[in-house]
Amino acid sequence: TQLLEQSPQFLSIQEGENLTVYCNSSSVFSSLQWYRQEPGEGPVLLVTVVTGGEVKKLKRLTFQFGDARKDSSLHITAAQPGDTGLYLCASKGAQKLVFGQGTRLTINP
Amino acid sequence: GAGVSQSPRYKVAKRGQDVALRCDPISGHVSLFWYQQALGQGPEFLTYFQNEAQLDKSGLPSDRFFAERPEGSVSTLKIQRTQQEDSAVYLCASSSGQGANYGYTFGSGTRLTVV
Structure with a gap:
């Protein structure tokens, strides 16, 4: 069974700062x-990445897939309180999703 | 419907009681999934249906857990003789396809508390 590890587990930053999980x-x-x-x-689904090295942008969110397709990152620019939530990565196999434990992000006004 | 609907939103059960959780997927979605999410954790896979066929039930934690989707639309997750460790949020999701670019649409979940 594929194991997904997300880091950090918790992150609390001020509005306007940048972050990467x-x-x-x-x-x-x-x-x-x-x-x-x-x-x-x-x-709620944000993005799907398939190809090694792929980069996708969704407004202030930038998603990167590692060249070897064993890692991924999510970068948020100028974080806002509305970005607060649990961010989950998930491996999509033939039939089911396997989730990581998530990064709980809090953006303080 | 416009989204995945789950009921009830909250359920409190006494230990040993049987419970039934309902999921109404998006109309026309052939794939339906049940996940269990413990507090502070990511969702964990329980079972998967394609239409009325249960193709994978490898995640069901014990034989007290049973899921069905008799007509290929609405699904019910039943837990018999509930135990305290069954307390969790139960999420249902549906999908229109199985390719790499298909995402799941999740319901808001049923929060089960066993006392």
Whole structure:
């Protein structure tokens, strides 16, 4: 079973700062998805990356997939309180998603 | 419907009681998944349906857990003789396909508390 490790587990920063969170795997990803989950809600898909070295941008969020497809990062520029939430990476296999434990991000006004 | 609907949102059960959790997926989505999320953790896979066929139930923690999707739409997750360790949020998700670029749409979950 593929193991996904996310770091840091918790991150609390001030509004306007930049941050990066990481997702590492014990084996190669077929494809990787990032989700954001807010309290009391289910995870919401942000992006899917498939190709090694791929970079995708979603407004202030930049997602990078490692060349060897065993790691990924999420960089947020000028964080806002609305970015607060649990960020989950997930390995997408043939039939199911395997999630990491998440990074709990808090942006303080 | 527009999204995945789960009911009830909250359930408190006495230890030993049976519970049934319902999931209404997005209309036309053939794939349906159940996940269990403990406090402060990522979701963990329980089981997967393609239409009415349960193709993977490897994540069900014990034979007290049972899921069905008899007509290929609504699904029910049943937990018999609940134990305190069953307390968690149970998430349902659906997807229109299985390719690399297909994402899952999750419901808001059912928070189960066993007392």
